[in-house]
Amino acid sequence: MNRLTQYFFRGLLAILPLALTVYLLWMFVSWTERTAMLLIRPVVGEFYLPGLGIGLGALLILALGFLVSQRFTSRLLSWLELPFTNLPVVKSIYSSLKNFAEYFAPHQQSAQQVVLLRPPGTELSIVGLITRQHMRGLPRGLGELDDHVAVYLPMGYMIGGYTVFVPRHWTEPIDMSVEEAMRMALIAFMAGK
Numbered sequence: 611m612n613r614l615t616q617y618f619f620r621g622l623l624a625i626l627p628l629a630l631t632v633y634l635l636w637m638f639v640s641w642t643e644r645t646a647m648l649l650i651r652p653v654v655g656e657f658y659l660p661g662l663g664i665g666l667g668a669l670l671i672l673a674l675g676f677l678v679s680q681r682f683t684s685r686l687l688s689w690l691e692l693p694f695t696n697l698p699v700v701k702s703i704y705s706s707l708k709n710f711a712e713y714f715a716p717h718q719q720s721a722q723q724v725v726l727l728r729p730p731g732t733e734l735s736i737v738g739l740i741t742r743q744h745m746r747g748l749p750r751g752l753g754e755l756d757d758h759v760a761v762y763l764p765m766g767y768m769i770g771g772y773t774v775f776v777p778r779h780w781t782e783p784i785d786m787s788v789e790e791a792m793r794m795a796l797i798a799f800m801a802g803k
Contacts, residue, residue: 642667724791725781727761727774737795738763739788740781741773764791766798 646663677683694704723740742760745752757778764771786794794801 639664722788724784724786724788725761726784727763727776727781729776729780736763737784737786737791737799738774738781739791745775764795766795 642663646666695701725740727736727738738761740759741762745755745758758775759778760773760775762773
């Protein structure tokens with residue numbers, strides 16, 4: 611019976627990530643297709659090409675990205691964000707999600723670097739992400755730290771993490787992308803690449 615239980619859980623662990631990924635993709639695709647049909651049918655009638663919803667969704671995201679990149683829409687966007695940035699609980703959630711999304715934005719990838727944090731006098735090594743290369747612009751006390759970097763240390767299963775401000779010489783760059791480091795931290799480095 612013990613061996614059957616092991617086989618069952620190994621099979622479940624093998625199929626679960628694949629099944630969840632396929633299911634989420636299927637949900638997204640079916641939602642975009644339904645939405646596209648609702649929007650396009652009144653205009654084109656019964657004519658519809660499968661996959662049109664995905665194409666329209668991609669075009670909409672591209673158009674939104676273009677609009678947000680324009681100077682005149684930044685003020686409008688800040689007005690739209692006002693309720694989300696002023697309500698006490700909503701502000702915390704919205705700000706955290708926005709900062710997380712901006713962290714992975716392409717224009718900030720150059721500042722991000724995966725490093726091995728090695729405090730002197732110990733054999734401890736921690737994988738982290740440099741999130742700030744300098745302390746300029748931070749509150750008094752933090753902004754005065756010369757030659758320090760901010761390193762984010764993610765916890766396993768993404769239940770949180772710590773940001774530490776350490777001397778630059780405590781860090782050693784490693785050949786790993788930010789995406790790969792976050793993925794490996796998610797599973798607490800239990801699997802190989």
